[in-house]
Amino acid sequence: MNQSITSKQQFLAQIISRRYCLSAVCLFALQSVVALMGALDLVISDLPSPIPFEYGRAIHLGLADFWPLIGTMGMVYFFMTAELNREIHSPRLARWQYWVVMLFTLSIFGTLALRLGNGREFLEGKPIFYLGICLALTLASYNLIRTLLTDRQNITPAAATMTVGMIFLLLLLLPNTITFNNPIVDEATKFWVVHLWEEMAFELTSVGFIATFFIVSGLANRTQIEKWLYLEASLAIIGGLYGTGHHYYWIGFPAIWLILGSLVSLVEVIPVGMLVHMTYKGLKSKEIHNRREKLTLWLLLSSVFYHVTGASLLGLFLTIPWVNLYMHGTYFTSGHAHLALFGSLGFVVLAGCYYVLSQGSEPTLQEYKGGVLAVIILNIGLIIMSSALLAAGLKETYLWRILGMDFMDAHLLLNPYLILRVLGGTMFTLGDLLLSWYIFKAWRETNL
Amino acid sequence: MISAKLPSSIPEQAVAGKLIWQKNNCVSCHTLFGHGGYEADDLTHITDAETTEYLIDFLVEAPVMRPHKYARHPALDQIDAENLVNYLEFLNTIPTLGWPPQQEQVEDDS
Numbered sequence: 080m081n082q083s084i085t086s087k088q089q090f091l092a093q094i095i096s097r098r099y100c101l102s103a104v105c106l107f108a109l110q111s112v113v114a115l116m117g118a119l120d121l122v123i124s125d126l127p128s129p130i131p132f133e134y135g136r137a138i139h140l141g142l143a144d145f146w147p148l149i150g151t152m153g154m155v156y157f158f159m160t161a162e163l164n165r166e167i168h169s170p171r172l173a174r175w176q177y178w179v180v181m182l183f184t185l186s187i188f189g190t191l192a193l194r195l196g197n198g199r200e201f202l203e204g205k206p207i208f209y210l211g212i213c214l215a216l217t218l219a220s221y222n223l224i225r226t227l228l229t230d231r232q233n234i235t236p237a238a239a240t241m242t243v244g245m246i247f248l249l250l251l252l253l254p255n256t257i258t259f260n261n262p263i264v265d266e267a268t269k270f271w272v273v274h275l276w277e278e279m280a281f282e283l284t285s286v287g288f289i290a291t292f293f294i295v296s297g298l299a300n301r302t303q304i305e306k307w308l309y310l311e312a313s314l315a316i317i318g319g320l321y322g323t324g325h326h327y328y329w330i331g332f333p334a335i336w337l338i339l340g341s342l343v344s345l346v347e348v349i350p351v352g353m354l355v356h357m358t359y360k361g362l363k364s365k366e367i368h369n370r371r372e373k374l375t376l377w378l379l380l381s382s383v384f385y386h387v388t389g390a391s392l393l394g395l396f397l398t399i400p401w402v403n404l405y406m407h408g409t410y411f412t413s414g415h416a417h418l419a420l421f422g423s424l425g426f427v428v429l430a431g432c433y434y435v436l437s438q439g440s441e442p443t444l445q446e447y448k449g450g451v452l453a454v455i456i457l458n459i460g461l462i463i464m465s466s467a468l469l470a471a472g473l474k475e476t477y478l479w480r481i482l483g484m485d486f487m488d489a490h491l492l493l494n495p496y497l498i499l500r501v502l503g504g505t506m507f508t509l510g511d512l513l514l515s516w517y518i519f520k521a522w523r524e525t526n527l
Numbered sequence: 528m529i530s531a532k533l534p535s536s537i538p539e540q541a542v543a544g545k546l547i548w549q550k551n552n553c554v555s556c557h558t559l560f561g562h563g564g565y566e567a568d569d570l571t572h573i574t575d576a577e578t579t580e581y582l583i584d585f586l587v588e589a590p591v592m593r594p595h596k597y598a599r600h601p602a603l604d605q606i607d608a609e610n611l612v613n614y615l616e617f618l619n620t621i622p623t624l625g626w627p628p629q630q631e632q633v634e635d636d637s
């Protein structure tokens with residue numbers, strides 16, 4: 080049961096998961112190019128562009144949610160079979176699901192490029208397409224539940240956690256396919272995706288992936304990991320759910336959410352601590368890894384780093400109501416968003432995708448070094464870009480919110496930081512393309 | 528726990544304005560309740576600071592945007608602009624618990 084996966088691909092699900100992961104990596108490469116154009120547009124006056132800034136931004140935000148989603152779908156199939164050591168319920172359904180999710184994701188980006196959208200931040204596409212994504216998530220949830228139920232005696236915590244995460248992705252997106260007249264309800268529901276996808280549902284799928292990765296690669300033993308997993312998952316759900324309150328401070332909700340949001344956000348941080356503990360245990364227990372596992376670990380450790388810093392510590396700081404009162408809606412939020420969304424979620428999905436796509440091969444020393452270099456460039460780019468945004472946010476808070484300067488006057492003074500952001504973004508893009516290239520190579524080598 | 532009650536029911540014209548807001552993707556640059564893009568001012572309480580006529584004129588005869596020399600603000604036709612401003616007036620009635628800070632001074636400046 081607990082043997083590591085052999086280099087031969089045993090399960091259809093693992094072969095199918097490769098197309099999800101490859102698509103995710105391609106969309107990630109596309110994202111940073113689109114984003115760089117947007118960032119340039121903000122610092123160069125009258126820059127001609129086929130897609131106006133507001134739709135470019137919409138595509139960028141859509142990509143930020145959907146490549147991790149597509150990658151996660153692949154990873155969950157791969158690691159479910161690795162964890163349970165048996166085939167998923169229906170490989171056929173998994174193939175269909177791939178086409179459904181790709182069709183609707185690309186439809187969202189295509190229509191946004193034609194300036195057709197629904198103008199809700201992070202969910203800018205037409206509602207009908209999100210219904211399509213829900214369909215894909217329904218197929219995934221159904222397939223995973225059936226997989227678990229075929230052998231009820233052998234439901235492991237990691238497999239259950241990943242399944243619950245996938246179901247939550249569906250349940251949270253579903254209400255967002257409705258158009259609300261009430262702007263308060265509209266805002267509140269939006270954060271079920273903006274906040275709860277990232278800080279609850281993806282948290283569950285990622286934790287399940289990390290646990291399985293440690294177990295199947297022999298980095299940690301099963302009992303050690305499973306001891307904590309259910310507790311960690313429950314805390315992530317409770318903390319995530321009520322932590323949504325930190326987005327509900329000023330949108331017309333009663334003041335109770337100021338207290339609820341800030342206090343429960345503290346709970347959100349506990350599972351992160353447990354995750355770090357789990358990772359540390361895994362690393363300490365075994366010395367020798369092969370290069371493929373080492374490169375996966377580089378990506379994974381990057382994720383853990385931003386999970387603690389950019390997501391939890393910065394997030395907690397922003398959650399303090401007195402801080403949020405002044406910093407809310409400034410570039411500071413954008414700094415946190417990049418560090419948290421790419422830093423913690425993006426890196427973990429890349430780790431999974433790399434591992435899935437390199438299954439059955441081992442990078443040469445040169446390839447390994449190139450991969451590590453790409454990860455380092457990505458990290459430096461991200462840190463420069465986000466620090467520039469955080470600094471811009473501090474200045475903006477001071478000028479606009481504390482001194483009460485006119486918004487545009489204050490904004491014009493932020494240009495140096497936005498230029499620095501472009502430089503960081505350029506580095507990030509280079510790292511992105513380099514890493515995608517190495518992952519692509521690994522895919523080609525193992526594509527029989 | 529979720530009590531998203533509006534201070535008063537939303538008028539039909541404001542609903543139409545909300546759809547115009549969405550159709551033109553205004554949120555990519557502006558914020559409402561502090562949520563949205565970072566390129567332009569928050570509009571939750573803009574009708575405190577500017578008159579209805581000024582706002583409608585601004586949207587219909589869209590000006591060149593600083594620091595650009597040519598690029599203009601996206602424009603709307605008269606009816607859309609009226610509906611949109613009606614929506615903004617409605618948003619202004621939603622209590623936001625003292626956010627944003629320093630609103631008084633912003634008003635004095637303008």
Ligand code: HEM
Nearest residue numbers: 277325344390391394395397398407408412416419420423
């Ligand atoms: C993986 C973890 C996380 C991700 C991916 C993430 C992502 C984001 C994103 C994308 C936004 C921007 C939302 C917007 O523009 O409206 C945001 C805002 C925010 N996040 Fe996080 N976040 C994470 C963790 C946390 C944690 C752990 C906390 C607190 C304990 C937190 C507190 C906040 C707060 C208070 C805001 C609102 C800032 C404002 O008012 O402008 N975040 N987060």
Ligand code: HEM
Nearest residue numbers: 111114115117118143412413416420421504507508564565
């Ligand atoms: C080359 C790298 C990148 C550059 C240059 C870049 C640039 C930008 C720009 C210009 C915006 C619009 C901000 C505004 O409205 O003023 C933005 C927003 C955003 N980006 Fe990126 N981005 C990059 C990578 C990423 C990645 C990899 C992710 C996540 C996977 C991401 C997630 C986001 C999010 C969530 C927002 C919305 C922030 C908020 O509302 O607080 N970005 N980015």
